[in-house]
Amino acid sequence: xxxxxxxxxxxxxxxxxxxxxxxxxxxxxxxxxxxxxxxxxxxxxxxxxxxxxxxxxxxxxxxxxxxxxxxxxxxxxxxxxxxxxxxxxxxxxxxxxxxxxxxxxxxxxxxxxxxxxxxxxxxxxxxxxxxxxxxxxxxxxxxxxxxxxxxxxxxxxxxxxxxxxxxxxxxxxxxxxxxxxxxxxxxxxxxxxxxxxxxxxxxxxxxxxxxxx
Amino acid sequence: xxxxxxxxxxxxxxxxxxxxxxxxxxxxxxxxxxxxxxxxxxxxxxxxxxxxxxxxxxxxxxxxxxxxxxxxxxxxxxxxxxxxxxxxxxxxxxxxxxxxxxxxxxxxxxxxxxxxxxxxxxxxxxxxxxxxxxxxxxxxxxxxxxxxxxxxxxxxxxxxxxxxxxxxxxxxxxxxxxxxxxxxxxxxxxxxxxxxxxxxxxxxxxxxxxxxxxxxxxxxxxxxxxxxxxxxxxxxxxxxxxxxxxxxxxxxxxxxxxxxxxxxxxxxxxxxxxxxxxxxxxxxxxxxxxxxxxxxxxxxxxxxxxxxxxxxxxxxxxxxxxxxxxxxxxxxxxxxxxxxxxxxxxxxxxxxxxxxxxxxxxxxxxxxxxxxxxxxxxxxxxxxxxxxxxxxxxxxxxxxxxxxxxxxxxxxxxxxxxxxxxxxxxxxxxxxxxxxxxxxxxxxxxxxxxxxxxxxxxxxxxxxxxxxxxxxxxxxxxxxxxxxxxxxxxxxxxxxxxxxxxxxxxxxxxxxxxxxxxxxxxxxxxxxxxxxxxxxxxxxxxxxxxxxxxxxxxxxxxxxxxxxxxxxxxxxxxxxxxxxxx
Numbered sequence: 001x002x003x004x005x006x007x008x009x010x011x012x013x014x015x016x017x018x019x020x021x022x023x024x025x026x027x028x029x030x031x032x033x034x035x036x037x038x039x040x041x042x043x044x045x046x047x048x049x050x051x052x053x054x055x056x057x058x059x060x061x062x063x064x065x066x067x068x069x070x071x072x073x074x075x076x077x078x079x080x081x082x083x084x085x086x087x088x089x090x091x092x093x094x095x096x097x098x099x100x101x102x103x104x105x106x107x108x109x110x111x112x113x114x115x116x117x118x119x120x121x122x123x124x125x126x127x128x129x130x131x132x133x134x135x136x137x138x139x140x141x142x143x144x145x146x147x148x149x150x151x152x153x154x155x156x157x158x159x160x161x162x163x164x165x166x167x168x169x170x171x172x173x174x175x176x177x178x179x180x181x182x183x184x185x186x187x188x189x190x191x192x193x194x195x196x197x198x199x200x201x202x203x204x205x206x207x208x209x210x211x212x213x
Numbered sequence: 214x215x216x217x218x219x220x221x222x223x224x225x226x227x228x229x230x231x232x233x234x235x236x237x238x239x240x241x242x243x244x245x246x247x248x249x250x251x252x253x254x255x256x257x258x259x260x261x262x263x264x265x266x267x268x269x270x271x272x273x274x275x276x277x278x279x280x281x282x283x284x285x286x287x288x289x290x291x292x293x294x295x296x297x298x299x300x301x302x303x304x305x306x307x308x309x310x311x312x313x314x315x316x317x318x319x320x321x322x323x324x325x326x327x328x329x330x331x332x333x334x335x336x337x338x339x340x341x342x343x344x345x346x347x348x349x350x351x352x353x354x355x356x357x358x359x360x361x362x363x364x365x366x367x368x369x370x371x372x373x374x375x376x377x378x379x380x381x382x383x384x385x386x387x388x389x390x391x392x393x394x395x396x397x398x399x400x401x402x403x404x405x406x407x408x409x410x411x412x413x414x415x416x417x418x419x420x421x422x423x424x425x426x427x428x429x430x431x432x433x434x435x436x437x438x439x440x441x442x443x444x445x446x447x448x449x450x451x452x453x454x455x456x457x458x459x460x461x462x463x464x465x466x467x468x469x470x471x472x473x474x475x476x477x478x479x480x481x482x483x484x485x486x487x488x489x490x491x492x493x494x495x496x497x498x499x500x501x502x503x504x505x506x507x508x509x510x511x512x513x514x515x516x517x518x519x520x521x522x523x524x525x526x527x528x529x530x531x532x533x534x535x536x537x538x539x540x541x542x543x544x545x546x547x548x549x550x551x552x553x554x555x556x557x558x559x560x561x562x563x564x565x566x567x568x569x570x571x572x573x574x575x576x577x578x579x580x581x582x583x584x585x586x587x588x589x590x591x592x593x594x595x596x597x598x599x600x601x602x603x604x605x606x607x608x609x610x611x612x613x614x615x616x617x618x619x620x621x622x623x624x625x626x627x628x629x630x631x632x633x634x635x636x637x638x639x640x641x642x643x644x645x646x647x648x649x650x651x652x653x654x655x656x657x658x659x660x661x662x663x664x665x666x667x668x669x670x671x672x673x674x675x676x677x678x679x680x681x682x683x684x685x686x687x688x689x690x691x692x693x694x695x696x697x698x699x700x701x702x703x704x705x706x707x708x709x710x711x712x713x714x715x716x717x718x719x720x721x722x723x724x725x726x727x728x729x730x731x732x733x734x735x736x737x738x739x740x741x742x743x744x745x746x747x748x749x750x751x752x753x754x755x756x757x758x759x760x761x762x763x764x765x766x767x768x769x770x771x772x773x774x775x776x777x778x779x780x781x782x783x784x785x786x787x788x789x790x791x792x793x794x795x
């Protein structure tokens with residue numbers, strides 16, 4: 001299995017997290033996303049005509065799009081079926097709903113970060129405002145989930161790929177000027193994700209303490 | 214609303230503070246790091262590390278200490294004092310390195326604080342003893358006064374169904390009491406407006422009675438308050454946004470951040486404590502728990518001791534046995550010495566539970582490194598006391614260590630509760646004669662592992678033996694740390710010499726029969742001291758020139774040979790003139 005990877009990409013980080021949680025060995029093919037724009041090179045455009053990362057090669061299969069790759073990996077390599085609960089229609093629907101929400105986070109919080117860190121030209125105020133709108137929704141959702149004794153975005157006592165799809169650009173939001181101070185339930189959820197066995201860091205993501213014994 | 218530093222506001226919900234989390238709060242522009250220690254205590258601190266100003270809200274709540282994410286400075290539960298600086302692993306941080314804290318009260322599902330409280334926290338009369346329900350707080354991007362003006366028109370219902378009649382009962386600055394009636398149902402809501410900054414607020418509501426099924430009620434208020442927020446923010450968008458409140462910080466003195474501060478002259482008894490508990494810990498060992506009469510006891514680090522001033526006029530040093538974060542008391546264990554000169558006998562016989570004693574703030578001349586790959590703690594008899602503080606610190610941080618306790622018998626050992634918690638790390642060696650003790654020590658110190666450190670505390674002969682064995686087994690001086698109870702050396706004070714104080718530009722004569730420390734004090738030179746018998750190291754001075762005549766038990770052989778330091782309460786000078794860096 002080969003991951004076309006850029007260390008600073010939150011979307012690539014989603015896949016690294018998933019593979020680590022599943023304990024799968026994989027090969028990394030580093031891509032010079034910035035400043036080399038290697039993702040727009042002929043070699044990579046052949047693999048993904050959209051010119052985006054990540055790209056996963058597994059045997060003959062070539063997949064693009066972080067959420068699609070998460071779906072594939074969880075369904076194929078998680079025999080417990082917890083990360084992608086295909087046998088439970090209610091939870092499956094919730095997962096799909098929040099995967100779409102994660103695309104919204106990418107379009108807003110990630111855009112603001114691309115503007116601030118990689119100098120993309122875009123309307124950063126609109127991107128930040130959009131991120132705050134989504135974070136308000138996510139914080140409210142997680143606050144009420146906690147009231148019901150639930151730790152994760154979707155119901156059930158195990159995290160799903162919806163958590164992984166939403167996490168990276170939430171935890172990196174401050175690099176795009178989006179503070180999480182007003183979202184305490186999101187901040188607690190981030191701590192819980194960081195305590196999952198197999199969790200790995202990336203540049204800009206900091207560790208949290210061990211849970212109390 | 215204008216900045217009111219004297220008033221108490223809710224700044225977080227209790228449910229915002231699960232264990233091992235740091236909440237990011239703010240009041241009147243001041244950011245706060247809010248965290249609950251494992252013992253339940255809620256800390257509200259200024260949200261910046263004293264070292265480089267990094268937010269402590271991204272730090273690590275380790276249950277007993279909060280660790281800054283940047284350079285790893287550690288701060289104690291309650292006191293907010295720095296307990297460890299990884300860049301200076303062999304030093305005890307100065308007690309004056311202490312974060313700015315704010316008061317914290319947990320009540321009614323909320324955490325309350327004030328920047329500079331004008332009076333003690335007062336519970337709202339409607340909330341006293343009530344089973345209340347804290348609502349989901351709603352942050353609003355609008356000035357507190359605008360939020361307050363709109364909050365008057367907040368509409369809600371006891372059941373969530375429409376048609377309820379809402380009336381405003383009380384309104385004060387930043388607070389409203391609202392009552393909603395529907396049929397024979399009535400709900401009272403206390404709505405607090407937390408001033409986050411000039412242009413930001415948080416609506417925090419509490420229902421004075423907890424409904425039987427809270428979830429629908431929580432959802433109802435969340436929807437209604439979110440709608441209220443939309444109206445407020447729509448109006449705020451038409452107004453000029455106020456500038457954020459500017460906050461000034463007191464920078465930390467660069468020198469303070471580097472080295473421990475020098476205490477002032479002589480033994481000090483700056484604290485008054487009550488003996489909250491006195492109990493029999495083991496054969497001939499009494500345990501004492503001291504609590505502050507008012508305020509907070511100062512920060513301690515593992516290895517620290519206090520001077521206890523006794524009713525009979527004597528003063529004695531005792532190591533604290535506290536685990537890290539146990540900052541609401543000091544605990545000591547006192548062995549009754551058969552040849553007591555009056556210190557331990559007085560504590561055993563005269564001092565009783567409820568008594569008030571004068572003690573010094575903790576001093577640490579026996580600091581614990583937290584960067585060793587393994588730490589061996591060797592305790593002889595009552596020498597176990599500083600080892601308990603060290604062992605519990607290493608345990609809390611999951612650092613590898615072993616604690617070897619030498620005692621006459623189980624009955625003499627004591628501290629079962631703490632030793633029980635440390636479990637597998639503890640080995641007891643009971644009833645060994647000096648020869649067997651030496652054999653056991655030789656086994657323990659057989660080979661020094663990489664970056665392994667040894668700490669010893671116990672009676673003089675055992676300490677000498679352990680140091681000699683460690684030396685034979687190739688342990689370098691800097692890896693062997695020790696603390697004597699007392700100096701049993703025969704002090705020879707027959708020499709007379711001259712002491713020049715280089716920084717003070719003062720030359721003094723030390724005659725036979727007087728100590729350097731006494732001469733310094735008589736001439737108004739500040740020099741801290743504690744045991745005044747050459748055991749604790751408090752009165753250490755740096756030697757610039759001269760040949761010290763070491764008579765203490767504090768300095769290591771290497772330190773003695775280097776001739777760069779002197780313990781001024783007992784040691785003297787072989788040459789005619791001694792130049793000190795004072």
